[in-house]
Amino acid sequence: STMEETDREAVATAVQRVAGMLQRPDQLDKVEQYRRREARKKASVEARLKAAIQSQLDGVRTGLSQLHNALNDVKDIQQSLIDVNKDWRQSINTIENLKDVKDAVVQHSQLAAAVENLKNIFSVPEIVRETQDLIERGELLQAHRKLMDLECSRDNLMYEQYRMDSKNTHDMNLIHTYFGDMQKLSEELAKQLWMVVQRSLVTVRRDPTLLVSVVRIIEREEKIDRRMLDRKKQTGFIPPGRPKKWKEKMFNILERTVSTRIEGTQADTRESDKMWLVRHLEIIRKYVLDDLLVAKTLLDQCFPPHYDIFNKLLNMYHQALSTRMQELAAEDLEANEIVSLLSWVLNTYKSAEMMGNPELSPEVDVNSLDPLISQNVVEQLLSKYMSTLTSNIIGWLRKALETDKKDWIKETEPEADQDGYYQTTLPAIVFQMFEQNLQVAAQINEDLKTKVLLLCLQQMNSFLTRYKDEAQLYKEEHLKNRQYPQCYVQYMIAVINNCQTFKESIISLKRKYLKTEMEDTLSISHTSMDATLDIIAKEGCSSLLDEVFMDLEPHLNELMTKKWLMGSNAVGTICVTVEDYFNDFARIKKPYKKTMTIEAHRRVVVEYIRAIMLKRISFKNAEERKEGAEIMIKEAEQFRFLFKKLAAGSGEDTEGLCDIIEAIAEVIKLTDPSLLYLEVSTLVSKYPDIRDDHIAALLTVRGDASRDMKQTIIETLDQGPSQPNPNYVPIFKEITVPTLTVPKLLK
Numbered sequence: 104s105t106m107e108e109t110d111r112e113a114v115a116t117a118v119q120r121v122a123g124m125l126q127r128p129d130q131l132d133k134v135e136q137y138r139r140r141e142a143r144k145k146a147s148v149e150a151r152l153k154a155a156i157q158s159q160l161d162g163v164r165t166g167l168s169q170l171h172n173a174l175n176d177v178k179d180i181q182q183s184l185i186d187v188n189k190d191w192r193q194s195i196n197t198i199e200n201l202k203d204v205k206d207a208v209v210q211h212s213q214l215a216a217a218v219e220n221l222k223n224i225f226s227v228p229e230i231v232r233e234t235q236d237l238i239e240r241g242e243l244l245q246a247h248r249k250l251m252d253l254e255c256s257r258d259n260l261m262y263e264q265y266r267m268d269s270k271n272t273h274d275m276n277l278i279h280t281y282f283g284d285m286q287k288l289s290e291e292l293a294k295q296l297w298m299v300v301q302r303s304l305v306t307v308r309r310d311p312t313l314l315v316s317v318v319r320i321i322e323r324e325e326k327i328d329r330r331m332l333d334r335k336k337q338t339g340f341i342p343p344g345r346p347k348k349w350k351e352k353m354f355n356i357l358e359r360t361v362s363t364r365i366e367g368t369q370a371d372t373r374e375s376d377k378m379w380l381v382r383h384l385e386i387i388r389k390y391v392l393d394d395l396l397v398a399k400t401l402l403d404q405c406f407p408p409h410y411d412i413f414n415k416l417l418n419m420y421h422q423a424l425s426t427r428m429q430e431l432a433a434e435d436l437e438a439n440e441i442v443s444l445l446s447w448v449l450n451t452y453k454s455a456e457m458m459g460n461p462e463l464s465p466e467v468d469v470n471s472l473d474p475l476i477s478q479n480v481v482e483q484l485l486s487k488y489m490s491t492l493t494s495n496i497i498g499w500l501r502k503a504l505e506t507d508k509k510d511w512i513k514e515t516e517p518e519a520d521q522d523g524y525y526q527t528t529l530p531a532i533v534f535q536m537f538e539q540n541l542q543v544a545a546q547i548n549e550d551l552k553t554k555v556l557l558l559c560l561q562q563m564n565s566f567l568t569r570y571k572d573e574a575q576l577y578k579e580e581h582l583k584n585r586q587y588p589q590c591y592v593q594y595m596i597a598v599i600n601n602c603q604t605f606k607e608s609i610i611s612l613k614r615k616y617l618k619t620e621m622e623d624t625l626s627i628s629h630t631s632m633d634a635t636l637d638i639i640a641k642e643g644c645s646s647l648l649d650e651v652f653m654d655l656e657p658h659l660n661e662l663m664t665k666k667w668l669m670g671s672n673a674v675g676t677i678c679v680t681v682e683d684y685f686n687d688f689a690r691i692k693k694p695y696k697k698t699m700t701i702e703a704h705r706r707v708v709v710e711y712i713r714a715i716m717l718k719r720i721s722f723k724n725a726e727e728r729k730e731g732a733e734i735m736i737k738e739a740e741q742f743r744f745l746f747k748k749l750a751a752g753s754g755e756d757t758e759g760l761c762d763i764i765e766a767i768a769e770v771i772k773l774t775d776p777s778l779l780y781l782e783v784s785t786l787v788s789k790y791p792d793i794r795d796d797h798i799a800a801l802l803t804v805r806g807d808a809s810r811d812m813k814q815t816i817i818e819t820l821d822q823g824p825s826q827p828n829p830n831y832v833p834i835f836k837e838i839t840v841p842t843l844t845v846p847k848l849l850k
Contacts, residue, residue: 216263224260224281227253231284238291243313247320250288251327257282258331258342265340279343286344293349296320300356304394307401314405322407324349354415361419364390365427373437380431380440384447387427388457391420396462413466421472424452428475432484438491439543441484446546448475485551492540493558500566503532504573511577512588517597525597525690530604533563534612541616549618556616563609564628567635574598574639578646585653592650596690599643602636603692644691644699648706651684655710662714663804668731674738678745681707685749697750704746708760709837711738715767716797716840721806725774728805732772739764763790763834771805779808780816787820792833795820796840 124130124137230249237246260278268274299306299317306314328346335341368386371379398416406412428448436444453459453469460467474481507529510517517525537559544555574595581591588594609632652659658680661673681703688699722728739761746761766789770782783801787793795817802808802816 213263213267216259224256227256227282227285231288234288235291238288238295241295241313243292243295243320244316246288246292247323250285250292251323253282253285253288254327254342257285261342262338262340265338289344289347292320293352296349297352297356300353301360303357303360303402304397307397307405311401311405314402318406318410321349321353350410357416358419358422361416362423362426364394365420365423380436380443384443384451387424388447388451391424392457392460392463395420395467396460399463399466417467421475425473425475429480432476432480436484436487438488438495441488441491442543442547445481445484445488449481449547485547488551489554489558492555493562496536496540496559496562499536500533500562501569503529503536504566504569506532508573508577511594513594514589516590516593519690523690524600524692525593526600526604527594527597530601530608533566533605534608537563537612541612545616552616553618556612559612560609560628560632563605564632564635567605567632567639571635571639571642574643578642585650592647592684592687593690595643595647596687599640599647599695600690600692602640602643603694605636606633640695641698644695644702647684647688648699648702651681651703652706652710654680654684655707659710659714662711663717663719663731665720667734668720668727674741677707678741682745682749700746700750703749704742704760705832705834707742707746708763709834711742711764712767712834713838715804716800716838718800718803718841721803722771723806725807728771728807729774732768735768735771736765739768759828759830760834766790767801770801776807776812779805779812780819783816784820789828790831790833790835792835794835794840796842797835797838800840 125134230253234246234249234253237243237249257278261275264274264278296317299313303314324347328348331341331345365387368390369379369383371382373379376382395413395417398413402416403413428444431444451457452475453472455461458467458472459469507527510527517527520526540555540559541552544551577591577595577598581588585591609629613629655677658673658676661667661671664671667673685700685703688696691699720731722731742764743761766786770779770786773779773782779802783798787798798817798820799813802813808816
């Protein structure tokens with residue numbers, strides 16, 4: 104078996120080891136030595152084996168003894184449990200008999216509470232009276248302390264009742280009724296608190312401690328509210344009237360107070376005061392700023408930080424203002440009222456005069472304030488403003504023109520400016536009105552200002568067209584009866600001067616109110632206004648010259664007649680009349696006056712030449728021709744002298760015009776008919792617009808040229824070269840020569 108197998112293995116191993124030791128003959132000498140060594144090894148191994156077996160045996164012995172002890176313990180426990188079980192069964196009956204004791208204990212605790220509360224219960228009416236007195240005396244903190252005691256008694260009684268029998272409403276109502284006066288006290292006290300809260304911004308300056316007391320009372324009530332709500336979660340019971348939520352009520356009262364404060368600032372209506380809105384907005388600004396400054400510096404210290412009282416108030420004011428501004432925006436406002444409102448909402452509100460006041464920062468940051476009215480409402484107001492303004496401007500301009508026209512028929516001269524130029528108040532009135540509206544628009548923003556400027560110029564454009572028509576009508580009315588109006592010339596001069604004033608005013612208005620980049624959009628309307636003004640001025644000047652020449656007509660008719668040749672003072676009278684008119688024309692402003700002088704000079708010369716071409720005289724002989732020509736040269740000199748005087752200082756050279764009269768006189772004066780062709784051709788080369796009929800008329804006046812001679816001269820002239828003065832303005836083309844008609848023959 105296994106044992107034998109082991110023995111065999113051991114022998115085989117031993118043989119192998121011995122064989123290994125005895126390999127060479129000399130090793131045989133050491134056999135004894137080897138044996139001893141092996142015997143030592145064997146003894147050592149056996150000793151180790153013995154020790155190991157011994158220790159195992161010890162362990163087994165210990166284990167057995169512990170098992171034996173455990174068995175004894177288990178038997179003991181089993182016996183104890185049997186004993187306990189027996190005792191327990193016996194004591195069940197005893198425990199059931201103790202229920203009465205337990206009930207008595209509960210009753211005892213309730214009675215103890217009742218006895219404790221009896222003192223309070225009996226003193227309730229008295230405490231109520233005392234509390235009432237304290238409230239009336241304004242000692243709110245003490246009053247509240249007593250009220251809290253009363254409420255505490257009632258609430259504890261109710262709670263006990265609820266715990267005993269939550270279904271018993273009869274007893275609950277009994278307690279509630281008994282403490283009924285207390286509820287009134289609570290309301291009475293609340294009323295006092297809310298009065299203080301309503302006047303908090305005044306109270307905080309006069310009696311801050313009163314306000315602090317009110318806040319402390321509210322805080323106590325908040326604490327009780329929280330406690331009661333916690334108990335409700337656990338027990339389901341909450342006393343009547345809880346939670347009072349006095350903090351929430353306080354904020355509601357403040358909100359109502361703020362709204363009333365802002366609404367109450369409107370003292371006037373439009374009927375009683377044109378400036379009602381400006382006044383209303385100014386009072387609001389002042390009140391709100393004062394209130395917020397007080398709130399920040401004083402009120403803030405009377406409230407616990409978690410009330411965040413300043414920011415809450417700030418929001419209330421902002422809300423109330425927003426509501427008020429929307430109400431105002433919805434009213435039927437006039438143009439200037441719209442501007443007042445918008446300017447206040449968009450600018451004043453966030454300016455240093457109000458929310459941007461340095462004393463309110465950093466708590467108030469104007470950039471984070473919401474707009475008081477929406478962009479949409481702003482747009483609606485602006486468009487309403489523009490349409491109202493448009494119709495207003497049209498009305499104002501029409502009225503201004505009507506008023507100005509009334510002046511035109513006055514019997515007194517128009518007023519003059521500091522340089523003595525006649526004018527009427529029209530340009531000043533018109534531009535003052537434009538200025539006012541632009542300044543008003545500028546209060547709101549750049550964009551509106553530009554829009555208003557465009558509107559003014561656009562209306563100005565159509566106004567000038569009406570002005571032109573009215574000036575034309577004025578002239579036509581005057582022509583029906585030249586005696587009327589008495590100061591026609593002076594007022595026509597004022598109209599002309601107004602054109603210059605209008606031009607200057609338009610430029611200065613644009614310079615003052617327009618950004619340069621907008622210039623282009625306006626240049627077209629500006630050009631068109633300038634053109635209209637030039638037409639009005641030009642037509643005015645021309646109608647004034649018509650006046651002059653209507654007065655000159657009888658004297659012009661005397662020229663180149665027999666009477667004239669005999670010696671007449673027609674030209675003297677013409678010069679005096681012109682000079683007289685030009686005394687008035689001196690009141691015309693520079694650019695137009697210069698044109699007038701040139702034009703008058705030109706027309707006098709034209710009329711003089713026309714008189715020659717009318718062939719009213721035909722000289723009989725050389726003597727008459729010489730005499731006539733000398734008168735003409737003398738008269739040309741008179742004209743030259745007159746216009747030099749009139750043009751004084753204007754640097755205008757009109758010498759050339761009178762030269763034409765002299766050149767014609769030379770043709771008439773010529774004594775040698777054979778040189779006539781030469782003289783005429785010189786005349787034509789200087790003034791190339793002379794026509795054949797002019798030459799024919801001239802030769803007729805000379806009185807010595809036959810029909811054939813006229814024909815020859817005219818035909819030959821057509822081939823001649825011309826060398827006019829480059830500055831020459833054609834003059835003959837305006838002059839018609841009468842042809843012989845039947846009526847003439849009959850005269």
